[in-house]
Amino acid sequence: MSTRKSDKISSLAQCFLEPTNPTHRQYEALRAYFVEGLPPKEVAERFGYSVGSFSVMCSKFRKDPNRQFFLPTKRGPQAAPKTDNRRDLVVELRKQNLSVYDISRALKQEDKPLSPPMVARILQQEGFARLPRRREEERPPGIKPETAPVANVQALDLSERQFRTKFGGLFLFLPDLARIPFDDIVKKAGLPGTKMIPAGHATRSLLALKLAGNARHSHVMSHVFDEGLALFAGLNVIPKRSYLTTYSCRIDPKSYPKLMRRWFDAASDLGVERGVSFDLDFHTIPFHGEDALVEKHYVSKRSRRQKGLLAFLARDADKNVFCYANAEIRKQDQNDEILNFVRFWKKRTGRYPDELVFDSKLTTYHNLNWLNDNGIRFITLRRRTRKMLQSIHARPLSQWRRIELENIARAYRTPRILDEKIKLNDYDTEIRQLTIKDLGHEEPTLLLTNQMRTGASTLIGRYARRMLIENGIEDGIDFFHMDALSSAVAMKVNLDLQLTLMASSLYRLMGNRIGNGYQSAKSRHIWRDFVDAVAKIEVTRHDIVVEFQRRAHNPLLISAGYADTDVRIPWLGNKRLRLRFRRGSPWD
Secondary structure (H helix, E strand, O other), rough: OOOOHHHHHHHHHHHHOOOOOHHHHHHHHHHHHOOOOOOOOOOOOHHHHHHHHHHHHHHHHOOOOOOHHHOOOOOOOOOOOOHHHHHHHHHHOOOOOHHHHHHHHHHOOOOOHHHHHHHHHHHHHOOOOOOOOEEEHOOOOOOOOOOOOOOOOOHOOOOEEEEEEOOOHHHOOOOHHOOOOOOHHHHHHOOOOOOOOOHHHHHHHHHHOOOOOOHHHHHHHHHHHHHHHHHHHHOOOOOHHHHHHHHHOOOOOOOHHHHHHHHHHHHHHHOOOOOOOOOOOOEEEEEOOOOOOOEEEEEEEOOEEEEOOOOOEEEEEEOEEEEEEEEOHHHHHHHHHHHHHHHHHHHOOOOOOEEEEEOOOOOHHHHHHHHOOOOOEEEEEEEOHHHHHHHOOOOOHOOEEEOOOOOOOOOOOOOEEEEEEEOOOOOOOOOEEEEEOOOOOOEEEEEEEEEOOOOOOHHHHHHHHHHHHHHHHHHHHHHOOOOOOOOOOOOOHHHHHHHHHEEEEEHHHHHHHHHHOOOOOOOOHHHHHHHHOOEEEEEEOEEEEEEEOOOOOOHHHHHOOHHHHHEEEEHHHHHHEEEEEOOOOOOO
16 A cells, blocks of 8 residues: 555544544544443543543433434524425414414414424515504403503492402501591692592502512512502502602602601601600712712712712601601702701701711711700711821820710720810810720720710710611611612602601501500511501491401500501591401411
8 A cells, every 4th residue: 555545544544533523522432432442531531521521421322322423403593494384384374463473372382383583584485574563452362461450549449349468567557647637748748649649649659668668669560459559549559660650750849848847747646756866867879870960979888989869867866766858968068957957846846956966977067066056965976087096096094084884785885085175166165075995996986065064974875876876777778778779660769758757657656556665676577577467358338347367466466456446548438447356267
């Protein structure tokens, strides 16, 4: 044999010894193992496999020894051949005015499946044009999403009937709402409404979502058919997402202060007690958009500045309820918002707040002087500078005094303090400064206050409760979802804040009425124990009876007098609301 011919044969042999096609490589590897009897490790090294992957390949081959090798595979959508009888079926079904998806479903039912893209290709090849958009009645019969009726107060069904609802706990709030002229409050505040959905009914729909504890407003669509949720609002069905999205955009910004004032007075009439000490703070609600009018503010939970809306919140520290909120704050006005709250409180109650507790960045020394002149006690932090810290560290140990904090469960209960009076710019008189070490922080804490005679331990203990400020505001942010700006229902922050004030007051009224420690419980705790309840509702000729299934906490509601509820609900045909708590086994 010539050398040239031998070289040609050896080069062809390399095609079998060094395959480049993945399928060919698998074939040669399996052949070397099963036919030539080579060890698995040697085969794996020769053909570039790991021992484990080659073992898996052998296992699959044992399960399917008739596997076909070297067959060409075609990828992508394939045109049905003209001899395929499915082509004729596709053409016949299109002549019945069926869409691509209708044809695909019909073929699947006859065990001759074709995907919608394949059906579209066949129709295109056969010269059929796309169908025009059809009305609902022109579409073929089949399983379709059920369409909810349009929200309309005139379509509210108060005839005798029974139904179940997962929002039974909302009816625990109805006696309080019925005791105040809720619809009149909303109307006089200037909130918009229509004949189909009056202002009171629209506001109650949004308030129901706040009270229900849903994490996001977008979940409203999953509850659009719940008759209990609609009955609470006084409508035949809860308004759909499109209406809820646009409602807040129709509200005049001047309406929000009016609504807050009227609700404040109404909550006082309901029995919401007012304390004398208040926790104040700013909260940045992040904005994820490109609006140039939105300023950047510090977001504490992210430790950075970003675009957002700055909201001012005032929380009654004694009664654990939100009492004031404002989201229309610009940077140049944020230092004076504390004065707006003080004036609001005096106008509503006839007196100034007794004590304010807030952070160092909330206002200026000039405003602290105004508070002092008007007899308002305050406790705030002072910003630390490098020069100030150097001076503090240079003070001799003999000037420090150790005290013990009382009624505070914390590890650092015996801090060292410097208690002195200092002068500040824009502050007319001397102010008291407490420099505190050994509180668990690397640097000393500086407290400023105009309370000259109060003990240092009491002042530090009161400010240590400032953590409750953040926890209380977190309750509003977390449970009442004030940060839900990316929700499918893009509610404006101002309306969201006002609804939060309403919901906070109603939850606090419930907690105070139940007692047994629920006076200071978080809203989420009250919701979990009482409001998150399934109920059976019976509408009779004169009454609306809400029957709750047996639950461990029902005795507390019975003890609080909820079982004796007999209140007329104006927006439900003046029918009487009665609450019943099942004592035996839950219903079948």
